[in-house]
Amino acid sequence: AQSVTQPDIHITVSEGASLELRCNYSYGATPYLFWYVQSPGQGLQLLLKYFSGDTLVQGIKGFEAEFKRSQSSFNLRKPSVHWSDAAEYFCAVGGSWGKLQFGAGTQVVVTP
Amino acid sequence: DVKVTQSSRYLVKRTGEKVFLECVQDMDHENMFWYRQDPGLGLRLIYFSYDVKMKEKGDIPEGYSVSREKKERFSLILESASTNQTSMYLCASSARQGGNQPQHFGDGTRLSIL
Numbered sequence: 001a002q003s004v005t006q007p008d009i010h011i012t013v014s015e016g017a018s019l020e021l022r023c024n025y026s027y028g029a030t031p032y033l034f035w036y037v038q039s040p041g042q043g044l045q046l047l048l049k050y051f052s053g054d055t056l057v058q059g060i061k062g063f064e065a066e067f068k069r070s071q072s073s074f075n076l077r078k079p080s081v082h083w084s085d086a087a088e089y090f091c092a093v094g095g096s097w098g099k100l101q102f103g104a105g106t107q108v109v110v111t112p
Numbered sequence: 113d114v115k116v117t118q119s120s121r122y123l124v125k126r127t128g129e130k131v132f133l134e135c136v137q138d139m140d141h142e143n144m145f146w147y148r149q150d151p152g153l154g155l156r157l158i159y160f161s162y163d164v165k166m167k168e169k170g171d172i173p174e175g176y177s178v179s180r181e182k183k184e185r186f187s188l189i190l191e192s193a194s195t196n197q198t199s200m201y202l203c204a205s206s207a208r209q210g211g212n213q214p215q216h217f218g219d220g221t222r223l224s225i226l
Contacts, residue, residue, distance in 0.1 A: 009152070032212040043116070043202055043217035044155075051212045090154065097162055098143040098206045098213050099170075104154040 002027040002093045006103035013081050014111050021076040021106050023091030032094030033074045035065055038105075039087045047089075050074060061085070086110040115139070116218035118203050124224045131190040133221050135203030142208055144186035145215060146170075146178060149200040161186055193225045 003026045013019050025031055032051055036044040048059025055067040065076045074091060088107050092100040119134035137144065143162050147155040147170075157170030159178040167178050175197060179187045186205075190197055200222050204215040 034214055036217075041220075043219045044204075044215075046214045046216070049212075049214055094212055097160065097168065098208065098215070099145070099157060099160060100215055102155040104152060 002031070002095050002101050004091050004093050004101050004103040006089075006091055006106050008106045009104070010107045010109070012109045012111060015083055016080050019076075019078045019081045019085070019108065021089050021091075021108070023074045023076065023103060024072050025074060025091075025093045026072065027093055031074075033065075033067065034092045034094065034100065035059065035063070035074075035076050036090045036092065037061075037087045038090065044090060047076070081108075081110055083110050083112075116203055116205055116216050118201075118218040118221050120221050121219060122222050122224075124226060125190075125193050126226055127192075127194055129190075129193050131193050131223070131225075133188040133190075133201055133203075133223070135186045135188070135218060136184050137186075137205040137216070138184065139205065139207070139216070140183065141205035141216075142183075143206045143213070143215075144180065145204040145206075146176075146186065146188045147202045147204065148172070148197075149202055149220070155202065158188065195225050197223065198225045199223060 005024045034049045035047040088105045091103045115138045117136045145160040146158045161167045161180040177189045202220045203218045206213040206215045
């Protein structure tokens with residue numbers, strides 16, 4: 001069965017600094033991978049997705065993620081964070097019937 | 113853009129009540145999902161549906177049921193609400209049945225059972 005691990009529960013970053021969120025997955029075949037963001041009191045918004053091809057994928061809001069099969073990782077990055085990036089971030093792997101297996105999430109706090 | 117609408121943002125009910133949470137999507141998606149979200153546990157799948165009148169149990173179906181009479185609408189039912197069902201409930205939809213389809217989420221219903 002597939003699983004997703006987000007090792008960092010909480011990350012604090014200064015505005016303008018770079019951000020990297022870690023995601024490790026367990027899946028037997030080529031995974032379909034997603035990153036979502038959830039602002040306070042809102043639903044989840046898709047940031048980016050990986051299915052195949054180029055291992056560096058670009059998403060919305062200036063985010064990118066890199067798929068590394070050898071490390072079973074799909075880490076999310078942003079070169080320079082803005083205060084509006086404060087939110088909770090979820091990594092997910094796609095499975096049968098369109099189901100997604102989510103990680104527990106990483107809460108990002110942005111300080112001035 | 114896909115629009116997934118949940119009928120209530122906040123709901124307060126009493127233990128033992130039958131509670132209905134409604135979700136409507138406007139993109140003719142085949143798949144619909146109900147999750148609950150609790151701090152530190154991420155999103156856990158309660159039920160999903162891949163077609164009208166079809167339903168499948170997710171990871172935590174106990175105490176819940178669902179109904180999908182029309183393609184665009186997916187209802188979550190708490191048969192007899194209990195305090196441990198106080199949570200944020202999220203509905204989502206996606207196209208077709210492949211694992212490569214992203215899910216689109218509503219804004220959630222924060223349910224409190226007193």
